[in-house]
Amino acid sequence: MKTILYPEKESWDTLCKRPGIDKTDLEEVVRAIINSVKSEMDNAIHCFSEKFDGVPPGNLKVSSTEILESTRQIPEELKTAINIAKTNIEKFHSAQLLTEPVIETSKGVKCWRKSVAIEKVGLYIPGGSAPLFSTVLMLGIPAKLAGCKEIIICTPPGKDGKVCPLILYTAQLIGLTNIFKIGGAQAIAAMAYGTESVPKVYKIFGPGNQYVTKAKELVQQDGISIDMPAGPSEVLIIADRTANPEFIAADLLSQAEHGSDSQVIILTDNQGLIEHVKTEVEKQVQLLPRKEIALRALENSKLILLTSLDDCVCFSNIYAPEHLIINTSDTNTLANKVINAASVFLGNFSCESAGDYATGTNHTLPTNGFARSYSGVSVESFLKKISFQEVSGEGIKNLGPVIELMAEAEFLYGHKNAVSIRLKSLQNG
Amino acid sequence: MKTILYPEKESWDTLCKRPGIDKTDLEEVVRAIINSVKSEMDNAIHCFSEKFDGVPPGNLKVSSTEILESTRQIPEELKTAINIAKTNIEKFHSAQLLTEPVIETSKGVKCWRKSVAIEKVGLYIPGGSAPLFSTVLMLGIPAKLAGCKEIIICTPPGKDGKVCPLILYTAQLIGLTNIFKIGGAQAIAAMAYGTESVPKVYKIFGPGNQYVTKAKELVQQDGISIDMPAGPSEVLIIADRTANPEFIAADLLSQAEHGSDSQVIILTDNQGLIEHVKTEVEKQVQLLPRKEIALRALENSKLILLTSLDDCVCFSNIYAPEHLIINTSDTNTLANKVINAASVFLGNFSCESAGDYATGTNHTLPTNGFARSYSGVSVESFLKKISFQEVSGEGIKNLGPVIELMAEAEFLYGHKNAVSIRLKSLQNG
Numbered sequence: 001m002k003t004i005l006y007p008e009k010e011s012w013d014t015l016c017k018r019p020g021i022d023k024t025d026l027e028e029v030v031r032a033i034i035n036s037v038k039s040e041m042d043n044a045i046h047c048f049s050e051k052f053d054g055v056p057p058g059n060l061k062v063s064s065t066e067i068l069e070s071t072r073q074i075p076e077e078l079k080t081a082i083n084i085a086k087t088n089i090e091k092f093h094s095a096q097l098l099t100e101p102v103i104e105t106s107k108g109v110k111c112w113r114k115s116v117a118i119e120k121v122g123l124y125i126p127g128g129s130a131p132l133f134s135t136v137l138m139l140g141i142p143a144k145l146a147g148c149k150e151i152i153i154c155t156p157p158g159k160d161g162k163v164c165p166l167i168l169y170t171a172q173l174i175g176l177t178n179i180f181k182i183g184g185a186q187a188i189a190a191m192a193y194g195t196e197s198v199p200k201v202y203k204i205f206g207p208g209n210q211y212v213t214k215a216k217e218l219v220q221q222d223g224i225s226i227d228m229p230a231g232p233s234e235v236l237i238i239a240d241r242t243a244n245p246e247f248i249a250a251d252l253l254s255q256a257e258h259g260s261d262s263q264v265i266i267l268t269d270n271q272g273l274i275e276h277v278k279t280e281v282e283k284q285v286q287l288l289p290r291k292e293i294a295l296r297a298l299e300n301s302k303l304i305l306l307t308s309l310d311d312c313v314c315f316s317n318i319y320a321p322e323h324l325i326i327n328t329s330d331t332n333t334l335a336n337k338v339i340n341a342a343s344v345f346l347g348n349f350s351c352e353s354a355g356d357y358a359t360g361t362n363h364t365l366p367t368n369g370f371a372r373s374y375s376g377v378s379v380e381s382f383l384k385k386i387s388f389q390e391v392s393g394e395g396i397k398n399l400g401p402v403i404e405l406m407a408e409a410e411f412l413y414g415h416k417n418a419v420s421i422r423l424k425s426l427q428n429g
Numbered sequence: 430m431k432t433i434l435y436p437e438k439e440s441w442d443t444l445c446k447r448p449g450i451d452k453t454d455l456e457e458v459v460r461a462i463i464n465s466v467k468s469e470m471d472n473a474i475h476c477f478s479e480k481f482d483g484v485p486p487g488n489l490k491v492s493s494t495e496i497l498e499s500t501r502q503i504p505e506e507l508k509t510a511i512n513i514a515k516t517n518i519e520k521f522h523s524a525q526l527l528t529e530p531v532i533e534t535s536k537g538v539k540c541w542r543k544s545v546a547i548e549k550v551g552l553y554i555p556g557g558s559a560p561l562f563s564t565v566l567m568l569g570i571p572a573k574l575a576g577c578k579e580i581i582i583c584t585p586p587g588k589d590g591k592v593c594p595l596i597l598y599t600a601q602l603i604g605l606t607n608i609f610k611i612g613g614a615q616a617i618a619a620m621a622y623g624t625e626s627v628p629k630v631y632k633i634f635g636p637g638n639q640y641v642t643k644a645k646e647l648v649q650q651d652g653i654s655i656d657m658p659a660g661p662s663e664v665l666i667i668a669d670r671t672a673n674p675e676f677i678a679a680d681l682l683s684q685a686e687h688g689s690d691s692q693v694i695i696l697t698d699n700q701g702l703i704e705h706v707k708t709e710v711e712k713q714v715q716l717l718p719r720k721e722i723a724l725r726a727l728e729n730s731k732l733i734l735l736t737s738l739d740d741c742v743c744f745s746n747i748y749a750p751e752h753l754i755i756n757t758s759d760t761n762t763l764a765n766k767v768i769n770a771a772s773v774f775l776g777n778f779s780c781e782s783a784g785d786y787a788t789g790t791n792h793t794l795p796t797n798g799f800a801r802s803y804s805g806v807s808v809e810s811f812l813k814k815i816s817f818q819e820v821s822g823e824g825i826k827n828l829g830p831v832i833e834l835m836a837e838a839e840f841l842y843g844h845k846n847a848v849s850i851r852l853k854s855l856q857n858g
Contacts, residue, residue, distance in 0.1 A: 081834040088534035088828075095532050096542075103524050105517035105789035113525075116768055118802045134835060166838060202802040217650060225802035229652055244854070250847040257843035288843050335817065339545055343816040349851055350820040353844035357835045358828050360534035361816040373547045373631040373654035375813040385804040387772040387790040388764065391779040399517075399787050405510040406786045409595060410559050414686035414717050415782035418679040422778055425673070 001281065003274055004304045016319040018231065018263060018368050019300065030185045030214040037189035042196045048186040054159045055181070060197040062163055062179040070168035082170060085134070085358040089141045092360030096379040097145060108395025115383045117147035118225075120199065122191035123176075124206030125155040127183060131164035132207070134356065138363050139205050139377065140174045146382035151176055152199060154191060156183020184208075188215035192224045203227070205377065207364065227377055231368025234263035235352055236321035236341075238312045238334065239277075241270040243327040244348060248273070249280030251325055252301065253294055254353050256285075260296035265319065266303045267312040274303045313337045322367040323352045342371040396422050430710065430727050432703055434734045445748040447660065447692060447797050448729065459643040463618040470624035477615040483588045484610070489626040491592055491608040499597035511599060514563070514787040518570045521789030525808040526574060537824025542814045546576035547654075549628065550811060551620035552605075553635030554584040556612060560593035561636070563785065567792050568634045568806065569603045575811035580605055581628060583620060585612020613637075617644035621653045632656070634806065636793065656806055660797025663692035664781055665750035665770075667741045667763065668706075670699040672756040673777060677702070678709030680754055681730065682723055683782050685714075689725035694748065695732045696741040703732045742766045751796040752781045771800040825851050 007015060036044040042060065049055040074082075102112040123139040126132050136153070143151045153171055157163050163181055171179055180198055182190055188208075194200030203225040204216055213230045220226050235255040239248050252264050268274060285294055306312050313334050316324055320340035328334060331346040338344055342365035343355055356363045364377035391399070400419045407415035436444060465473040471489065478484040503511075531541040552568040555561050565582070572580045582600055586592050592610055600608055609627055611619055617637075623629030632654040633645055642659045649655050664684040668677050681693050697703060714723055735741050742763050745753055749769035757763060760775040767773055771794035772784055785792045793806035820828070829848045836844035 078834050078838055081831040084535070084828070084831045085835060088538070091534045092532050092540050095530060098527060101524060103521050103789065105520045106513070106787075109517070109783075109788050111521050111789045113807075119768060132839060134839065220649075221646060223658055223797065223799060225799075246850055246854075247847070250843070250850045254841070254843040254847040257841060284846065287846070289840070290843065294843065331819070338815060339548060341815055344818070346817060346819040347821075349822055349825040350818055351825075351847040351851065353832055353836055353841075353847045354538075354820050354825065354828060355816070355818055356844060357832045358535075359538050359818040359820065360532065360540045361818050365816075368652065370652060370654075371813065371815075373813060376816060378542075378814065380809075383804075384800065384802060385807065386767060386770055386800075387784070387794075387805060388775060389772070389779055389784055389788040389790050390760070390775040391783050391788065392776075393778055396778040396780075396783065399513070399783060402510040402513045403782055403786045405507050406514060406563060407782055409507055410561060410563065411718070412559065412683070412686060412782075414679070414683040414719065414723065415785060417713065417716070418676070418683040418780040418782045421675055421679045422780065425675075 001278060001298050001301045001303055004302055006305055006307060012315055012318055015302065015304070026210060026214050030211055030218060033185040034189040034215060034218060037186050037195065038193050045182055045186050045190055045195065048184065049182065052184055053156055055157055056161050058161050060180050060182060062168060062181060064177070066163070067168050067172050067177060070165035071172070073165040074169045082173065086137055086141065086174065088358055088360035089137055090145070093142045093145050093379050106395060106398050108392040109389065109399055111387065111389045113385045113387050115385050117149070118203050118382055118384060119148065120150040120201040121148050121382060122201035122204045123151065123153045124187055124204065124208055124212060125153055125167055126208055127156040127158070127164055127167065131166050133164070133166040133170040134363065135206065136167055136170040137174065140171065140176050142362070142377060142379045143382045144174055146379050148382050150199060150201070152178040152180065152191065152201060154180045154182045154187035157181040185211040185215035188212055188219060192219035192222065205364070205381070227364060227381055228366050228374045229368070229370055231370070232261040232263060233258045234321055234367055235323040235325060236265045236267065236316050236319055237325040238267045238309065238316060238328060239273055240268060240309060240328040241273060242329040243273060245273060245276035245280050247348060247351070248277045248327065249284050251351050252277070252281060253284055253288060254351070255323070256294040256297035256301065257288055257290040260293050262297040264297065264301035265321070267306055267315055269306055269309050269312065271305050274305060277303065309334060316341065320369045320371040322365045322371060325350065325352060340372045342366050342376050393426055397426060430707060430730045430732055432732045435736060436733065441744055441747055444731065444733070455639060455643050459614045459640055459647060462614040463644060463647060466615050466618035466624065467622050471626050474611055474615050474619055474624065477613065478611065481613055482585055484586050485590050487590050489609050489611060491597060491610060493606070495592070496597050496601050496606060499594035500601070502594040503598045511602065515566055515570065515602065517787055517789035518566055519574070522571050522574050522808050535824060535827050537821040538818065538828055540816065540818045542816050544812045544814050546578070547632050547811055547813060548577065549579040549630040550577045551630040551633045552580065552582045553616055553633065553637055553641060554582055554596055555637055556585040556587070556593055556596065560595050562593070562595040562599040563792065564635065565596055565599040566603065569600065569605050571791070571806060571808045572811045573603055575808050577811050579607070579628060579630070581607040581609065581620065581630060583609045583611045583616035586610040614640040614644035617641055617648060621648035621651065634793070634810070656793060656810055657795050657803045658797070658799055660799070661690040661692060662687045663750055663796055664752040664754060665694045665696065665745050665748055666754040667738065667745060667757060668695065668697045668702055669738060669757040670702060671758040672702060674702060674705035674709050676777060676780070677706045677756065678713050680780050681706070681710060682713055682717060683780070684752070685723040685726035685730065686717055686719040689722050691726040693726065693730035694750070696735055696744055698735055698738050698741065700734050703734060706732065738763060745770065749798045749800040751794045751800060754779065754781060769801045771795050771805050822855055826855060
């Protein structure tokens with residue numbers, strides 16, 4: 001952990017830079033995988049799964065028996081917990097389903113928008129060492145609420161060819177049973193272009209390693225929509241002297257254990273807090289099973305002392321964190337000043353892991369500064385809005401001359417004529 | 430124009446395919462332009478503007494004098510027309526500014542989302558042969574309504590080094606005066622990375638030629654957000670025997686005059702209509718100044734006879750048109766069945782050019798089938814939604830055990846500990 005005291009404002013931009021990732025080699029490798037899947041389809045997938053993940057060939061689709069068996073393997077207590085999280089996520093995301101009014105913009109001219117679900121979507125759920133069944137909730141629930149007709153899941157199986165029961169249990173709980181045992185770039189390619197087993201989708205969601213991320217980036221160039229660009233997970237914590245250093249240290253470590261490339265930044269106006277947090281981190285990190293990963297992430301973490309809490313928010317807005325924890329005595333004033341952040345946690349008891357699992361907000365969020373222009377996943381991510389307009393005879397009489405003049409000024413006489421011919425018919429009629 | 434009678438359902442997918450564009454060479458050229466602008470900045474821009482557009486070197490930024498002069502050159506009648514369009518666009522887009530409620534998902538757990546404007550955005554406005562001042566309204570008005578702090582415009586000047594007065598007039602009318610005389614891929618690069626003259630932005634909007642489109646695609650890979658992928662403009666018209674063939678022909682031609690790559694498709698259940706429309710098109714096309722362009726576009730256009738209007742909507746949903754005109758006796762029933770389309774025009778008097786200029790809906794829309802997963806530009810395109818959550822002591826007591834169980838099941842003990850340490854403090858406190 002680096003401590004930086006009162007850095008000059010000129011250096012803030014540099015302090016906010018994320019470490020660059022060299023992706024030059026990656027592109028070639030991933031493009032080759034995508035092209036193989038495009039031409040060889042299921043065969044290519046079997047090949048890559050065996051080669052990269054040591055998975056024996058078998059059915060790509062999870063059977064109904066496998067799904068049924070999964071429910072027997074989950075302790076009741078955990079089932080209850082998942083159900084509570086599900087309810088909260090549903091409550092929060094349901095509020096995002098809004099209908100817009102019909103607007104009569106001019107007499108006889110009615111306009112409105114209608115939200116319609118994207119018909120076919122694909123969800124990528126990472127498996128392997130950490131089976132992210134919570135991501136099944138975070139992607140599957142808004143997809144279901146939006147009303148997507150075809151929702152498929154791709155997730156890598158273990159070396160035994162099986163998918164983690166928790167992922168299967170959670171998926172069926174929210175009504176998703178179209179699940180494929182495919183991981184990595186080949187999963188993204190399968191959903192983007194379709195194979196004998198895997199249906200083609202219009203939009204692909206979900207986190208993943210650098211191969212998955214690169215594959216999503218490449219298929220996007222072919223017109224397949226993706227949720228958002230990705231980068232390593234990160235948290236920025238703003239804390240004052242009233243914050244509990246034990247809590248801050250725990251929050252910092254909960255981010256650091258994600259991966260050695262995780263980013264952690266603490267901003268404070270209180271130098272004493274920095275020392276307390278450091279001591280606490282050293283104590284707590286010893287107890288973590290993922291200690292080695294956390295320690296490597298901590299090497300890049302920064303504890304920064306600034307002159308005021310206002311400066312802290314200002315710095316945070318430049319950084320544009322994925323997760324922002326505001327742990328100060330007056331959280332509301334600071335919260336109102338937040339411009340760039342994906343998900344914000346207010347107060348002493350709002351730890352990031354609460355939002356990761358169960359407050360109800362979505363945990364699929366823009367990292368790497370993308371929060372400057374992207375939102376996290378929501379019901380809207382699974383919808384598109386179609387515009388409608390209905391112009392009556394009276395409407396075109398009113399608005400027609402306006403359109404004629406503007407079309408003429410853009411030298412588009414065909415556009416003008418489509419109006420003129422209608423106005424003429426109304427004069428004659 | 431090709432007439433196709435009762436095509437088999439199996440052939441619909443193929444009929445819906447857009448002609449492919451070979452972009453292999455393009456990528457290399459555009460990447461070189463982007464790299465030059467990244468390293469040489471303003472100098473590179475001057476170079477490219479002179480080389481590609483014959484523009485003499487000069488100030489890149491439009492002066493306040495130039496803007497002032499522009500207003501004197503616009504006829505009052507046209508000013509009034511632009512003002513009416515502006516009012517309608519403002520009315521329709523204002524309704525998109527919604528605030529969401531605070532949701533208490535569990536006792537003591539409050540969650541909400543706040544819409545915050547993207548701070549810095551860039552609008553690309555094509556110039557040259559057709560000065561698209563209407564696009565200034567369509568991008569500038571939602572950007573202003575969203576509350577973006579820095580809104581810049583790039584638009585190519587003519588060989589005299591001047592920007593079309595109509596573009597300048599319209600821009601200042603909605604309060605935009607940060608305008609740069611730059612076109613093509615170099616304009617996109619300037620906005621994406623910044624130069625001495627042009628500020629860097631977070632999101633880039635606007636239509637353009639294939640160089641502009643490719644440049645947007647490439648800077649997107651660097652994390653700069655763009656409005657949507659682009660393709661040639663298109664219209665699909667569904668008409669029955671009650672439709673006026675003169676109107677249909679005029680609508681068809683208003684699309685065809687856009688460019689030789691424009692796509693036009695007419696679907697009907699009435700064979701007589703097809704013949705009438707053909708005759709009308711042949712008559713009307715003769716009168717168009719952009720006749721040559723329209724004729725080339727017509728070569729790819731299709732008139733398709735299907736067995737029912739339901740089949741027509743079904744076909745249209747596969748095609749996913751940018752513009753969909755439903756010109757039938759019962760428009761509402763068909764409108765309700767639309768799943769994939771960007772902007773829909775209902776009835777005999779709702780011509781596409783009405784929406785292009787003045788109904789109030791946005792004309793920056795997804796083409797090339799992208800309407801399956803993308804929406805047109807709206808106020809939301811200039812916003813991101815930030816999630817907030819505030820968990821009280823009572824809240825973490827309620828929800829804490831749920832989070833602990835789920836975190837443990839994902840093997841993320843740091844996540845669990847951030848909760849446990851808080852629960853413990855509450856027991857002790």
